[in-house]
Amino acid sequence: MSTDYSGDKLYKDIDKAKKHLEDTLSFILDAESGEAKEYKPVDYQDFTTIDTPKEERRKLNVGDIYSNSVKCLECGDEIRSKNRHDFVRCSCENVAIDGGSWYSKVNCNKPDSFEFTTVYYKDVEDE
Numbered sequence: 001m002s003t004d005y006s007g008d009k010l011y012k013d014i015d016k017a018k019k020h021l022e023d024t025l026s027f028i029l030d031a032e033s034g035e036a037k038e039y040k041p042v043d044y045q046d047f048t049t050i051d052t053p054k055e056e057r058r059k060l061n062v063g064d065i066y067s068n069s070v071k072c073l074e075c076g077d078e079i080r081s082k083n084r085h086d087f088v089r090c091s092c093e094n095v096a097i098d099g100g101s102w103y104s105k106v107n108c109n110k111p112d113s114f115e116f117t118t119v120y121y122k123d124v125e126d127e
């Protein structure tokens with residue numbers, strides 16, 4: 001059985017995926033015009049699944065990390081960065097994460113006080 005990538009079953013919500021793409025494009029155009037405009041982070045898990053292939057993710061400006069997350073061992077919070085510019089802190093402010101689907105940037109106050117709970121897209125793990 002072959003995999004049909006043409007349907008909308010790859011996305012949880014095709015309308016949110018389209019909206020995300022529109023937001024991304026308008027953001028780039030605004031940057032080129034030199035006008036500063038507020039960037040609204042969108043949770044890419046709303047419109048992709050762990051099975052969404054890399055080719056489709058790139059069209060949507062989504063990287064390889066499905067869940068960019070860490071668990072704070074001080075307060076027990078598990079926090080997740082939902083977009084490239086989504087900087088999230090745990091409730092005790094010991095650990096913070098940024099980067100969304102593209103990279104994992106973690107800041108923490110105490111050494112060995114957090115653990116990665118990162119999940120990659122399915123085709124990344126298969127590589």
Ligand SMILES: [Zn+2]
Nearest residue numbers: 072075090092
């Ligand atoms: Zn904490």
